[in-house]
Amino acid sequence: MRRLFPAPWLSLALWVLWLALNLSISPGNLLLGAILGLCAPLMMRKLRPLPIRIRRPGVILRLFLQVGRDVVVSNLAVAWIVLNASRRPPRSHFIKVPLDLRDANGLAALSMITTVIPGTVWSELALDRSILLLHVFDLDDEALFIEHFKATFERPLMEIFE
Amino acid sequence: MSAELSLWVEVPVAILLVFGSLFALIGAVGLLRMKDYFQRMHPPALASTLGAWSVALASIIYFSALKSAPVLHAWLIPILLALTVPVTTLLLARAALFRKRMAGDDVPAEVSSRSMESGS
């Protein structure tokens, strides 16, 4: 089973993607999507450096909702700052965040989250994965921001991936 | 010639479309007006998150009402953007840091070495 499906979640996602792209669940499309889901991970197996172990689906769901809420809130905040930029220029800074998360997949997820949320851009990661250089669009209090960042995003990711 | 839809469908679709396009416009304004390159990296995220979400939602509502069946494939666009935009943004941030350091601009030193403090 493990040999046939090296990445079961990827296979499932490819199958659903195929059906969504074709907008049909006819038997032919079900079969073609299943063949795609079976063959693509087998051919790409050499390109996947680390196996992914995912735990605690409840935490994933909560993190997902949290990120969705943060995206909406910071969208409005960034839009407001852009429109008022001539009166009050944004206080942009690079900050260094000390990281406790070491898992490569978790770090990839963290980089996606920080970049998707407007207002923060993941700039550089130290080679030993201990420090993250982050550019923040409008920063009030650095210590408060780092604490919030670690509590809302890094800790759930550590629970999920480590 | 298309079938008539009720106002309950058309009003949300219209609002979502205008809302999404306004966010794309604000992103472009930010891209044009911000002073520093790293500040300019933030506003484009407006169009690829909330802008894309509302346009995709409008598309889903409209086509589902038109065909009287759920047509959900427009969600693939925000998912695809969420997967691809971080990759380009990250590479662009690293490229900008690399080039600015080469040019001797005022950006933080490499975090790996830890020898110097940032001068931001």
Next chain:
Amino acid sequence: MSPLLSNAILLSLFIFSLAMVLTLIRLFKGPSAQDRVLALDYLYIVAMLMMLTLGIRYASDTYFEAALLIALFGFVGSFALAKFLLRGEVIE
């Protein structure tokens, strides 16, 4: 399609084009190479959203596929350009 929705679509298409014009100004102004790549990437995203809006205007699924293609080509193009800026070579 009622006048309300078709006017709203026209309005949002106009706003999208305005956004593209502003992005084009940034593209021409520069000043650095990474600014131009960023503006090009943004042009791709706005064009993709425009395609989705046009799909609603003409009630056609074909525009969705065009939007997907623009998104993919935009990603590959911006990725290659950013990689080039990072090292000066596309393939290492």
